[in-house]
Amino acid sequence: MNLDLQQLRNICLFFQQLEERMKADCYHNIAVHARRQFLKYNDRLELLKYENQIQEANFERVKVNNVVPFSGMVAV
Numbered sequence: 085m086n087l088d089l090q091q092l093r094n095i096c097l098f099f100q101q102l103e104e105r106m107k108a109d110c111y112h113n114i115a116v117h118a119r120r121q122f123l124k125y126n127d128r129l130e131l132l133k134y135e136n137q138i139q140e141a142n143f144e145r146v147k148v149n150n151v152v153p154f155s156g157m158v159a160v
Contacts, residue, residue, distance in 0.1 A: 099121045
């Protein structure tokens with residue numbers, strides 16, 4: 085399942101709020117699970133942000149130089 089940036093942010097915030105609420109209500113096991121899920125989706129969010137930065141940098145380079153980035157070996 086491919087999630088976009090905003091969806092991943094929303095998921096991260098959900099699990100972060102769930103963790104805080106479960107700690108306040110003394111449900112330690114659910115809080116631990118929510119924390120693990122938050123970390124999992126936060127890693128995916130950071131990776132997607134990084135990939136978007138690379139993609140934008142390549143786009144800017146192509147736009148400025150009118151050069152298509154080399155994507156691999158070309159068979160002749």
